[in-house]
Amino acid sequence: MIELLRRFGGKFRRYMVIGPACKLIEVIFDLLTPLVIAQMIDKGIGSHDVNAVIHYGMVLGAMAVIGISFTLVCQKMAALTSQGMGTDIRGALYQHINKLSYAELDRFGTPSLITRITNDVNQVQLAVALGVRMLIRWPFLAVGSMVAALAIDLKLGIIFLICTPAIGLVFWFVMARCIPYYKQLQAKLDCIALICREGLSGARVVRAFVREDHERERFAQAADDQANTAIVVGKLSSILNPVTFLVMNLGVCAILWVGGIQVNVLELTQGQVMAFVNYMTQTLTSIVYVANLVVVFTKASASASRINEVLNCVPSITDEGNQPVALPEPGNVAPVPALSFDHASFSFGVGAANAVSDVTLELPLGKTLGIIGGTGSGKSTLVSLIPRLYDASAGSVSVMGADVRAWPLDQLRHVVATVPQRASLVSGTIRSNLTWRDESATDDELWAALDMAQASEFVRNKPQGLDAPVEAGGKNFSGGQRQRLTIARALVGSPQILIMDDSASALDFKTDAALRHAIRERSVRGAAEGGLPLTTVIVSQRVSTVRDADMICVLDHGSVAGLGTHDELYASCQLYREICQSQLRREELEGQQGSTVPASAPTAPAPTCSKEGC
Numbered sequence: 001m002i003e004l005l006r007r008f009g010g011k012f013r014r015y016m017v018i019g020p021a022c023k024l025i026e027v028i029f030d031l032l033t034p035l036v037i038a039q040m041i042d043k044g045i046g047s048h049d050v051n052a053v054i055h056y057g058m059v060l061g062a063m064a065v066i067g068i069s070f071t072l073v074c075q076k077m078a079a080l081t082s083q084g085m086g087t088d089i090r091g092a093l094y095q096h097i098n099k100l101s102y103a104e105l106d107r108f109g110t111p112s113l114i115t116r117i118t119n120d121v122n123q124v125q126l127a128v129a130l131g132v133r134m135l136i137r138w139p140f141l142a143v144g145s146m147v148a149a150l151a152i153d154l155k156l157g158i159i160f161l162i163c164t165p166a167i168g169l170v171f172w173f174v175m176a177r178c179i180p181y182y183k184q185l186q187a188k189l190d191c192i193a194l195i196c197r198e199g200l201s202g203a204r205v206v207r208a209f210v211r212e213d214h215e216r217e218r219f220a221q222a223a224d225d226q227a228n229t230a231i232v233v234g235k236l237s238s239i240l241n242p243v244t245f246l247v248m249n250l251g252v253c254a255i256l257w258v259g260g261i262q263v264n265v266l267e268l269t270q271g272q273v274m275a276f277v278n279y280m281t282q283t284l285t286s287i288v289y290v291a292n293l294v295v296v297f298t299k300a301s302a303s304a305s306r307i308n309e310v311l312n313c314v315p316s317i318t319d320e321g322n323q324p325v326a327l328p329e330p331g332n333v334a335p336v337p338a339l340s341f342d343h344a345s346f347s348f349g350v351g352a353a354n355a356v357s358d359v360t361l362e363l364p365l366g367k368t369l370g371i372i373g374g375t376g377s378g379k380s381t382l383v384s385l386i387p388r389l390y391d392a393s394a395g396s397v398s399v400m401g402a403d404v405r406a407w408p409l410d411q412l413r414h415v416v417a418t419v420p421q422r423a424s425l426v427s428g429t430i431r432s433n434l435t436w437r438d439e440s441a442t443d444d445e446l447w448a449a450l451d452m453a454q455a456s457e458f459v460r461n462k463p464q465g466l467d468a469p470v471e472a473g474g475k476n477f478s479g480g481q482r483q484r485l486t487i488a489r490a491l492v493g494s495p496q497i498l499i500m501d502d503s504a505s506a507l508d509f510k511t512d513a514a515l516r517h518a519i520r521e522r523s524v525r526g527a528a529e530g531g532l533p534l535t536t537v538i539v540s541q542r543v544s545t546v547r548d549a550d551m552i553c554v555l556d557h558g559s560v561a562g563l564g565t566h567d568e569l570y571a572s573c574q575l576y577r578e579i580c581q582s583q584l585r586r587e588e589l590e591g592q593q594g595s596t597v598p599a600s601a602p603t604a605p606a607p608t609c610s611k612e613g614c
């Protein structure tokens with residue numbers, strides 16, 4: 001909490017001084033009130049002097065008005081500080097999370113990051129508001145009331161001195177047991193957020209697989225777990241109020257008893273006894289509030305450490321000091337490979353098996369690399385090393401002849417456009433989604449990208465065209481339409497390298513072929529117009545998508561099982577041959593070198609054939 005105050009409190013230092021100072025003035029009035037009431041009782045009510053009652057009544061009224069004025073100023077300072085700090089912390093967290101690499105994001109997990117940026121910041125905000133308003137008030141009121149009471153009468157003060165530690169002891173007993181549970185509650189809230197997120201974002205799948213009962217059960221278990229912990233805390237803290245008020249009221253009885261005797265022997269006045277009762281009530285109530293402050297600050301300190309954990313997480317992927325990389329001259333592209341992996345390996349954690357193992361390959365500019373392999377063979381992981389979404393754990397990856405770690409990240413990610421495996425769009429319009437890579441892209445450029453991505457037809461059919469709305473996650477588009485829009489998004493801003501990670505999986509064969517044809521044309525056109533030809537990396541599980549690539553990399557458990565053209569691999573790589581045999585028609589296989597067509601090769605007619613003869 002202190003660390004957060006140091007980091008974000010500086011701007012609000014003025015408010016944090018003015019607020020408590022105003023509260024202090026209000027507390028002084030609160031402390032004076034019992035004395036004025038005592039005067040009112042002794043000089044007004046006791047002596048049947050109406051004028052004195054009116055006089056002290058007016059003094060009390062004036063004190064109340066002044067006290068409220070200072071309270072209002074304090075409230076405003078508290079609101080400005082807490083809301084301002086909350087906004088700043090949220091902004092800093094959001095910015096920092098955006099700088100974290102995939103590895104760090106994987107480590108925290110999205111639901112936990114969401115809870116931190118919402119619930120945890122709220123807890124800190126609440127603590128700051130209470131801190132400005134109450135941190136001075138309750139301790140000062142408690143001590144001030146005690147001192148004032150003891151100043152009235154030391155004998156009655158003994159009762160006071162017995163009651164206060166008794167209540168303090170009860171609080172210590174309860175709090176010491178509650179505090180660990182408050183920390184657990186935050187972690188359990190994370191768990192509920194995780195289940196909510198999974199259940200809601202996958203609602204369609206859950207329904208399709210009739211898993212509603214299972215999901216309900218999972219949510220109920222997590223909610224019950226959280227509720228049970230909250231109930232334990234609730235039960236423990238429910239002891240507080242009755243015990244506190246019991247001790248307090250016993251104390252008041254004792255004061256009235258002993259005070260009454262002293263009034264009778266004229267050692268004390270009635271007003272002084274009343275003032276004593278008021279001070280005692282004020283002190284003990286203050287202790288209750290101080291305990292509440294302890295609860296709020298305990299929760300806030302657990303939240304603050306979760307926030308600090310994110311803010312202090314140093315992004316493992318940075319580009320500090322990296323100078324812009326000069327791209328190859330269009331006329332002189334031969335010596336520099338667009339892309340090269342040099343014994344690159346990657347693992348998701350210390351001790352975890354390599355997801356990518358010792359990959360070495362070179363792809364010249366303007367060429368197409370196809371990556372094929374079974375599920376979980378490391379295709380997505382391999383291509384995510386190119387724009388530095390992850391850094392290779394061993395070996396290196398180079399783009400245009402320069403190690404990716406030497407590139408400024410912005411430049412690298414502008415040169416390399418990625419179409420992720422999971423097509424994701426954000427709420428807004430088609431235009432706002434397409435201009436991510438280049439905000440100044442003209443309508444013509446957007447339509448050209450949509451044409452290439454085979455998406456222009458359905459966009460043109462929308463009455464608002466480029467300004468048609470996109471709902472969160474692109475829910476108002478089909479899977480194939482979403483994929484085409486994400487491909488178009490990657491093509492805007494003239495990338496030099498295009499990575500499509502299984503981006504055509506939801507496209508029919510004809511559209512897939514037309515898309516690849518358009519990309520190839522664009523590459524040739526780019527070179528003819530004096531620019532760099534487009535280099536393409538296509539990840540797919542379909543042989544038909546990669547077979548025309550200049551180079552195909554066959555991955556198996558993260559390692560390269562084969563590297564070459566379709567014909568070379570068919571002749572030399574058993575895994576590739578098996579994939580082909582399971583996917584291509586008998587007629588297509590018969591033309592292959594060294595092919596022995598198995599009886600199991602599909603004979604059914606292929607889906608609509610493209611001009612490439614897929």
Ligand SMILES: Nc1ncnc2c1ncn2[C@@H]1O[C@H](COP(=O)(O)OP(=O)(O)OP(=O)(O)O)[C@@H](O)[C@H]1O
Pocket residue numbers: 106348355373374375376377378379380381382421502541
């Ligand atoms: N974020 C992650 N944390 C830990 N392990 C991961 C993570 N992402 C992937 N893996 C593991 O790394 C391996 C390679 O995964 P990857 O996503 O690269 O496979 P893929 O070939 O793209 O599969 P698919 O064809 O299903 O997309 C898998 O064993 C997977 O379990």
Ligand SMILES: [Mg+2]
Pocket residue numbers: 379380381421501502
């Ligand atoms: Mg993948």
